[in-house]
Amino acid sequence: MAESDVSIRRLYKRFGNLVAVDHVDLEVPSGAFVTFLGPSGCGKTTTLRMIGGFEHPDSGQILIKGEEMGNRPPHRRDTSMVFQNYALFPHMSVADNIGFGLRERKVPKSEIRERVQRMLELVELTGRGDRKPRQLSGGQQQRVALARSLVIEPTVLLLDEPLGALDLQLRKQMQIELKRIQQQVGITFIYVTHDQEEALTMSDRIVVMNDGRVEQEGDAEEIFENPRTRFVAEFMGAENVLDADVADRDGSSARLRIGTRELTLPKALPDGARTAAVVVRPEKVRMDVPDGWRGTVTDRVYKGATMSYLIRLDDGTIVNADVAHDDPAHRHDVGDEMMIAFRPEDIVVIPDTKGA
């Protein structure tokens, strides 16, 4: 792996009785776009704020470029934060906001003017330097906040749900914009969000967090295709997460009981696992097979390219199945009965080693 810009070791933080960050270990490779993804309260923002120096860890270490940060305050760290609501100084012009960090660094005035100008170009706000932040739209304010942080050329840029206040359309636009800027400047970005789509769009690496711990870490495809925990699968938007019992196993295969039937998996499961979660993508559910789980169509939703069926199995489990909407072979009405099945190679099995 490339050298790390940020190394996090056994990081731990508590607020009163609430453990916000529970012994997190993490390496952030240099120049990467890394996203901390998780629901609110999962510890992603607290971790980010500790990297920035706004909170101090109870134990554990944060190293930036190999240097231990300890309780060093934000103004003595080589990081910069883009805040959720931008925190642009309302009493300063856009140019003064962007130049703030340079003035603190005693950069000569002429150079400040030049670098602010270049930043305004980078974020496509040329000519808006004299405006006050409140005279700009949300998306423009967002870009000023980005420019204000980038101009001081930090080792790591921290972004705390920076697109949260924007509407959907603008958010999609800004996602692409952010990614472009990141690639252009080559600075390491650590991005915090609870929106899995946003994470998938922008990130080189995604760190899924829950309850103060890292659930899974990997690139977008890895996280999406191979969730390692049920939480990750559900959080990434998996529609079918079925409960399964491990009925039998040997060194190279296992038999899983799902509802009324069993399925043989051509791979070994870890020893402690007695139950598992089975993830099946809706388009991988095979309908109208001669032998399989019997189910009844309870709902049918037209989704443009596909028709989506909700099918209730005999044991009550609801399975979501998508088929091409113009496929006459699989056309059903609500109330129809049929058999469904899935291939062992189409499913992701998440063994639960903690359970029972």
Add this chain to the structure above:
Amino acid sequence: MATTTTAQAATPARQARNFPTAQVISLGLPTLVVLLFFVLPIVLIGIYSFYSINPETGLMQQDFTWANYERALTSPIYRNIFWRTLGIAALATGIALLLAYPIGYFIGAVVQPKYQGPLLLLVLIPFWTSYIIRTYAWIGILQSNGFLDSVLGWVPGLPTELLYSRAAVIIGFVHVFLPIMILPIYASARNLDKRYIEAAYDLGASPVKAFLRVVLPLTMPGVVAGIVLFFIPTFGSFVTPQFLGGTGEQMVGNIISEQFKEAFNWPFGAALSIIMTLVVVVAVTLFFRFADVEEIYGS
């Protein structure tokens, strides 16, 4: 059912259009109060200021003369007193600001919200005691052999007998009017988004720089309001200089009260009052222009 509801809703609305009782009360009452207790007294004082005193009977008579204004504005005695009043009020305001800002900021921006109420209460409790009693209390503290003298009198070079001095007047003002300066500063500090401070630190500002470049400008509306609220009653006060100051600390308020209560020259007292009011209005207007609060939050 639906039609009934519409009909019921329409009736009071139509009545309101015919005679807008609510509007008349909500706008008329405040207007009446302002007219009765604010505009009318000033108009009366304005009228009196053009009256004269009959030199034979010593009684006030209806007249229209500029003589009172002429006397007030040309006599060096009164001009000096105006300048002195301005100086004392400005100095007291400056010293009060040095105390009020840290207190207001601490309560509004540093302390946890649950302690803000109780701390504000502590700031306001002195208001429950009469201004005059609080001023009297300072006599006991500042006079020779008073509290200060008996506790700290042994320290060489330390002034402990401050009564009837400029310092005593300033102390009295700062103590009496400090809370009304703290309140707007507290409100400004409480509304200050902490993220601005974090952003300043984040961009490399030291705590001192963050204060000067971000915190102070953003709490300026509170500071400006605090200065004005403190300055106005201080400028017009006569109780504090009368109780705590010597003859050299007479302020405009003192000579006005003298004209009304001792010299019985109401027209001249009225002219001085009008001049004082104008001075305060001009000073506050200039100050607002200079401080330019609009620039911070405007439009």
